[in-house]
Amino acid sequence: MNWTLEVVVVPVADIDRAKAFYADKLGFAVDHDTVINDDIRIVQLTPPGSGCSIVIGKGAVPDMAPGSLKGLQLVVPDIEAARAELLERGLEVGEVQVVGANPRPVPHPLDNVGFLFFDDPDGNGWAVQQISRR
Incomplete structure (x- = not known):
């Protein structure tokens, strides 16, 4: 039996600001923005090529402090191309960092160990890792 991770809830303070950040700065597709009533709104966004989406919203999502989610990884x-794209979209992102050492020979020196780090507007922490081949 396959068990797939399909959705991760990301706690945010301002749904519209977060939606704009994830759609415009990161290029996530807006799958839906559903308003049930004044107290319930669910926005689902999916990174290009991903089988897992994020959900931001209020009312029907777990109550977590905005900015409390750390360690999300794309x-x-x-x-390097990802960094250039993020910079072009206006995201403040640092230089590529090498974290650790490759456990085996890889086709590119940054495979497995090349990372970028950034936070969303609420302080939720993200990493981007290079893996060119599995």
Whole structure:
């Protein structure tokens, strides 16, 4: 039996600000923005090529403090190209960092160990890792 992770709830203070950040700065697709009533709104966004989405909203999502989620990780085949795209979209992102050492030979020196780090407007922490081949 397969067990797939499909959705991660990301706690935010301002739904519209977060939706704009994830859609415009990160290029996530807006799958839906559903308003049930004044107390319930659910926005689902999916990174390009991902089988897992994030959900931001109020009312029907777990009550977590905005900015309390740390360690979310995206994987890209080319960390330098990803950094350039994020900078082009206006995201403040640092230099590529090498974290650790490769446990085996890889086709590119940044595979497995090349990372970028950034926070969303609420302080939820994200990493981007280069893995060009599995």
